[in-house]
Amino acid sequence: MNRAIKIAIQGGAASFHETAAKELFAASSISTLPCSSFEELCHTLQSGVADFAVMAVQNSVAGPILPNYRLLAEHGFSITAERWLLIDQMLMALPGQQLSDIKEIWSHPIALLQCNQFVEAQTNTTSKATADTADTARVIKEQKIEGVAAIASRKAAELYGLEILQENVANELDNFTRFLVIAPTPSLKVANKVTLLLPYPVVRFSLDAVLDVLSTRNLELTMLQPLPSVHPGQPEAWVLEAECHNACQITEALAALQVISPNLQVLGLYEKAKAPLPQNRLNGCLSSVLQKEPELV
Structure with a gap:
């Protein structure tokens, strides 16, 4: 009997990461390994305890989670698949509580960002960042914490x-998050989407040449963003994502970009997932560097 595939996820039972893992590995028997942070997720994968990891990297409301791309680069991991998941953020509390009873709203910082309009509209409450959406719901229940509500999924409730x-408290009802399957070692294969890092000087001095490579091979640029800098000053690298219909175009473009x-x-290198929204509604993907603002280029 084949053993279950071990998948490291950020969060635990009923988390969005668990749901994404089950969808991404729908044809396999899996067991999820809960991690309290993305850093712990990466260490779990690198240690060999997990076979793969599932990691969120972009939200249609909050934008890209750029530090996660840095983690992938630092650990030498490889993206093998992606999937968009509809995020149903709900406000929940102990049975018998009313919205007027709530003094604090707890959730993961990305969830709070996705729902900041609702949270800020609750003038008599404060917010608190926690490690995970679903685990916050568990803590409120197990510790019987009154006056506190969690933002998490319906499954968590x-x-x-x-x-x-309150249902659907995100800023937009079309609230989608993109999750990646991460393998511990590089796995370069023929596919129709690529994620790569460009050194800052390349973007600073050769951006036109990069865009020309993509254009002449009919690749669509879907992300161009600077990674958060470890040291003050200019970013050290930019994350670029591009996709196409023909996998050969990616191979040709990579050869030209490496020159x-x-x-x-x-x-x-992986198969692109169908985007749930038009590119212009996938928040924060293309940097203003494309408008050639003087301070950037």
Whole structure:
């Protein structure tokens, strides 16, 4: 009998990462390994305890989670697949609580960002960042914390017996997050999407040449963003994502880009997932560098 595939996820039972893992590995038997942070997720994968990891990297409301791309680069991991998941953020509390009873709203910082309009509209409450959406619901239930509500999924409310005080509290009803499957070692294969890192000088001095490579091979640029800098000053690298219909176009484009930037780092070649929204509604993907603002280029 084949053993279950071990998948490291950020969060635990009823988390969005668990849901994404089950969808991404729908044809396999899996067991999820809960991690309290993305850093712990990466260490779990690198240690060999997990076979793969599932990691969120972009939200249609909050934008890209850029530090996660840096983690992928630092650990030498490889992206092998992606999937968009509809995020149903709900406000929940102990049974019998009313919205007027709530003094604090707890959730993961990305969830709070996705729902900041609702949170800020609750003038008599404060917010608190926690490690995970679903685990916050568990803590409220197990510790019987009154006056505190969690933002988490409907599954979390059902699992931990909390009452939903308000449905769909995200800034937009079309609230999607993109999750990646991460392998511990590089796995470069023929595919129709690429994620790579370009050194800052390449973007600073050779951006036109990079864009020309993509254009002449009919690749669509879907992300160009600077990674958060470890040291003050200019970013050290930019994350670029591009996709096409023909996998051969990616291979040709990579060969040309490696001439322009021999030190580029390929984070993954994989099959693109169908985007749930038009590109202009996938928040924060293309940097203003494309408008050639003087301070950037």
